[in-house]
Amino acid sequence: MSLSTLDRHRLPDNATLRDGWWQAYRNVRRHSLNLAAPLSPEDQCIQSMADASPTKWHLAHTSWFFEALILVPLCPGYRVFDDHYHYLFNSYYEALGPRHPRPQRGLLTRPAHAEILAYRQHVDDAMARHLDACPAANWPQTASLLELGLHHEQQHQELILTDILHAFACNPLLPAYDTHFGPELALTIQPAPALSWLDHPGGLVQIGHGGDGFAFDNETPRHPVWLQPFQIANRLVTCGEFLAFINDDGYQRPTLWLSDGWAQVQAEGWQAPTYWLSPDDPRAAAAEWMQFGLTGVRPLQLNAPVRNLSFHEACAYAEWAGARLPTEFEWEAACHLSGFQQATGVAWQWTRSGYDPYPGFRPLAGAAGEYNGKFMVGQMVLRGGSLATPAGHARPTYRNFFPPPARWQFTGLRLAR
Amino acid sequence: MSLSTLDRHRLPDNATLRDGWWQAYRNVRRHSLNLAAPLSPEDQCIQSMADASPTKWHLAHTSWFFEALILVPLCPGYRVFDDHYHYLFNSYYEALGPRHPRPQRGLLTRPAHAEILAYRQHVDDAMARHLDACPAANWPQTASLLELGLHHEQQHQELILTDILHAFACNPLLPAYDTHFGPELALTIQPAPALSWLDHPGGLVQIGHGGDGFAFDNETPRHPVWLQPFQIANRLVTCGEFLAFINDDGYQRPTLWLSDGWAQVQAEGWQAPTYWLSPDDPRAAAAEWMQFGLTGVRPLQLNAPVRNLSFHEACAYAEWAGARLPTEFEWEAACHLSGFQQATGVAWQWTRSGYDPYPGFRPLAGAAGEYNGKFMVGQMVLRGGSLATPAGHARPTYRNFFPPPARWQFTGLRLAR
């Protein structure tokens, strides 16, 4: 029973369903460990910038989420694994007290890697017992938070990959995470579809999550939005297309850029997407452009969608191409159109929409209310899903968000006009 | 003939109309000098932070705008006042070449104050001649850029006031700009209207500028937006109401704040709006809260609208008050409702809308295209107008914008729910 199947039937409480939840829980939790498997304890310990976190921290924090939100308040008799962990592995929940400063997560050699694995096991054992023995009165809240916790862990699964890629990119050896990592290898063999423009007539469309199944609070409430007619590209912009932008001095022409973007280009010396290596890069001498990824350094695939772009680079490219980014509403309305490809599985797609609350938005009650709402300023919405997004995690109403200069996620762009 | 009257009839070209433009030009230009009049050359020279500019720079830059966009390209035989000024007084127009770094505007003791006045006169004289003698072929572009230039200068008139207030607030003497400055004095005698909630039924509304008269490009194109039903306050939040927020530990409770806002509160030690002086402030010993403004230090007026707030403080207050900020669309749709007060004349009103382009937005052609569009990220929209906004400058479709932490403008808030 897949996680998404469970979503649609999550309210009743019976042994079969509880077992279904347990299977889902076990699958998600196992996948995190699988993702960490190619990494040594050393690899799992480091933090290459304040925005990224160590793998070990992700493994611990996702366990703490179940402990702090379910086991401690809802599971009678649960014994906390280690009193310090509440301080160490709380990410940003002010309602749950003070926490270890984010930029210092990489200094936590202790608790050791093995202790974190033991912590995960401790939480998993307790969750198994709780899913079995939880009193019926606690079940609805347990089920609801369990579901949130699994989606939460899936988000961190993506971050495990993007964060380690950033860390490895800081290492002059450019080590590969896993030379056989399938989702990335797949990109190297797919021919890019021919570019075509899909028409949307505009008008009143329903935006946001409204049906059964799980959604984050930021996708609600479902509400009408009026759209002007527009066209949207059937696929993402490719590396080859972006290379033409570079070769046309795209990174040297201020009028293509938003003001903040141009300031960033100059301050950080941007010349290409973050993991591209120019032919004269000393780390990978080659006669052609190369790209660093989870599978290591490989020749740039001109047919593959460009990824690891900031919003600013996406905007400048669109300006150069005589087009624009779609709004998040256009994206959501268009993603069901016939011919709409690469909706997910490759790269999150920057939209031209600031991350504002939907009309009538209310955060979840309690600490979980800090999950999304408090980040609703200074960020841009991304839609779709990436090669690092766990299967079944994304959906058309999903609102991912990052600040405009962020480049270390698997982020690309689709044009509109 | 007022500027706004002119706006509605700006296309034809005849002597009467040209004279009308000249009157408008002269009035606007004279007002800038009037605003500078209470300030010594020393006062007009300093810059208290990178975001603010010296008065003298404002006086020069607004003249340069006419010189660079009208006189040089459209006035045959015009002689530039000083070749260096193009570099010194270009603000941010990449298309017009390199410029003096913004944070160093306060170091320009030369050109001296008197030279800037001579520059203004030189430009004014040339504009008078040009409005008289401009060939008909150049008239439409002249009229259009002249109109833009006047609105541009009006925007800088507001900045002259907000920037000097910031500079004076950095001086421990807290000097008054002008103890008789009317728009601020007026606030001290108005009783606040009782708070009431105005109902708007929602539905499809038209947003943006669509008729005759001047508007900035960012207000266009006019387009439909679908609104859910909402309520909006008839007036702005008062200082007395905001004081209750402070006294209820508003600045100490993280869960009231957006994440970025709370980080700012801690990093900068915010305890109250930026120009408030607590009773124990060493600069103004008093038994009560005081407020520093253009008229100097005065007792906090509990009935007056709170101003000089960041977006973050506005949001936290709204959260505390069990309400929210209106979107910019709600504000524009509601501002015509009967009972809607303080739309302008007191404080710009933060909305819950990121500054995104309207569907179909195209910047102006040429250098003027950098006027608005390139700032459309990382900022929030404000609506209304303030005590420092020149008469006739604001309109219901006007989109002002500042980054979320900005506090030095006359910015306040109106609640919605």
Add this chain to the structure above:
Amino acid sequence: MSLSTLDRHRLPDNATLRDGWWQAYRNVRRHSLNLAAPLSPEDQCIQSMADASPTKWHLAHTSWFFEALILVPLCPGYRVFDDHYHYLFNSYYEALGPRHPRPQRGLLTRPAHAEILAYRQHVDDAMARHLDACPAANWPQTASLLELGLHHEQQHQELILTDILHAFACNPLLPAYDTHFGPELALTIQPAPALSWLDHPGGLVQIGHGGDGFAFDNETPRHPVWLQPFQIANRLVTCGEFLAFINDDGYQRPTLWLSDGWAQVQAEGWQAPTYWLSPDDPRAAAAEWMQFGLTGVRPLQLNAPVRNLSFHEACAYAEWAGARLPTEFEWEAACHLSGFQQATGVAWQWTRSGYDPYPGFRPLAGAAGEYNGKFMVGQMVLRGGSLATPAGHARPTYRNFFPPPARWQFTGLRLAR
């Protein structure tokens, strides 16, 4: 009667002597105003970096020094000019209470320039009365602090020039302080003496001030120092010699530099001394190297001593030249040698001596004890005197000091080996 003549007879108290002090006071004070004369109130208001101060601030601070150290404690019935000035114009005397933050001195448009002139006059009038009427019991302390205050004001006279030069160098117009400023013009016509090496036999020498006359506390106590035999250059390094260092890639070769120096070269992009303009500098198109100074932009004088160098640049040059900097003790021992030229009047001379206290050093009593002692770490000693040093201010035992990266003073170098 010159200031230095007075120094030697400062203990007795009689009408003639008091009048002599008054003449000295008046001369020094008048000279400060003379130095400010070429500058507008705007010029006198700005601060181009935290290490520099506005002219107006110098004029006020030197007056405050007399007010705070003499008039308030020693002159019965003195009435303070303005209560705020104690806060505004205290530089760094912790014992005298809190003060305006140094980096914000440039924001003090108020008190206005004219008020500072009135303040000076007020202090001068009170000093005149005090020198006349001061009770005999207060005379010794008055005379001693008066002498300190005059030397203090002379130090600020040098800073007035170096600070305004820095400010003007930040202005793309590169305005001249005074195109007829004699001490700088003099450099352009002097031929450089031929370089020769003066021998010093080493052995036990007496270092520091020990006789009559004024000296700062940091020059005492006089004490023996043992020197190894050494040679010292008869003159300073010239611009032409330094240009050869530049042309030999001196700024590109890390092994010539101290570690901190090389870091600075890279971080700040140093390519030449701070006020040199390379032939391709956009501010002064020329076929040759130019130099900006108090008299404006002029062709680099190859025969003139190089100045406005950091300690790091001085050290790197010496390394390149196969020599070294002298220690401060070598300098003091050698400056009496026959043939030792340019001891003062051109540029302070970096020595290879950290600014440590002399054995037995005790700071002055009271607030004046903060004058020198608390800066005795992280700085290097300079000896000699510069074109900006007031006549009669320097002496062979004088210990000037600045941090190794400082470049805005008139600082050069003399080689030793």
Add this chain to the structure above:
Amino acid sequence: MSLSTLDRHRLPDNATLRDGWWQAYRNVRRHSLNLAAPLSPEDQCIQSMADASPTKWHLAHTSWFFEALILVPLCPGYRVFDDHYHYLFNSYYEALGPRHPRPQRGLLTRPAHAEILAYRQHVDDAMARHLDACPAANWPQTASLLELGLHHEQQHQELILTDILHAFACNPLLPAYDTHFGPELALTIQPAPALSWLDHPGGLVQIGHGGDGFAFDNETPRHPVWLQPFQIANRLVTCGEFLAFINDDGYQRPTLWLSDGWAQVQAEGWQAPTYWLSPDDPRAAAAEWMQFGLTGVRPLQLNAPVRNLSFHEACAYAEWAGARLPTEFEWEAACHLSGFQQATGVAWQWTRSGYDPYPGFRPLAGAAGEYNGKFMVGQMVLRGGSLATPAGHARPTYRNFFPPPARWQFTGLRLAR
């Protein structure tokens, strides 16, 4: 045969002597691994600030030193272990080419810990062969660089301990490096000797290394220095004495501090030596002051010498105590006096001497010339040796040096007057 015994006979070349060198090499190299033994690969990977380095990096860099300075240039047929290591493990030798940025050493999870151990073994094997088979012509240079390399590695042995202590101090768990670490435990049981003052008559003393045996270049040449008579304390200042300074508001009184020191106190909120935990520290609730060290958190030992102090704190304490720090020359001259205790084995002792070159100082030839000389500015000299200094490493002429604000070394103070 100890390292220091070898020092005295290092010139001749015969099998016995070569074997002696091999024994010394093996002992030093083994000690590094012993120091790393209590640490996991995770622990050995992290870097808690730019000034500190990961244990793994120390292990690699010390091996690279032998490889780059001996094996590559002097051992025919040597095969480099990995071409990348030259870039990764060069510390600061500009003459040897570019290198990995210091602040990013903690991101090097690869090469893995095991690979570094293999690297050490590879270098050790090659050194064994080279010491056996090195042609006689290469022997003198080999022996000289080998000796330097062993002293170099001993310096890094101390840094391994101070750097991991800093890293662990950043971990809220405050893990112990080794609860049985002898040199630190020893401090907890020694009673402090009674304070007494030792007299030195001053006069001409010989300073610096001049005899047989190894010394760093910065200790040479030996030269005469004239000292005034002085007194020096027989022992270091204790924690109990320093606590009295704290309790007397030592950290709140600006006039006790040098100007830079007071700025540091305020900017960083210093209240006590860096590893002290006040009674209300949340990390170690206790009724008394605690101290964190290599053996973990323990009650502050009032009798033990205070350590992990900055120069600024040492100076402020001395001022408060009515005394001063000795100069490095006084220390060296006095350390042979009868009754002079704690010369080494506890804490390096800040002196009142800037780190300037000795008269006639010449750095070593070649890359080794960057070892000491290029750091001779902005640092203060420390004398003695600490609990982390390997046995036999220190000597009376040894000049250690750190910048005035550094606190993470085992640094204390001894008074003079």
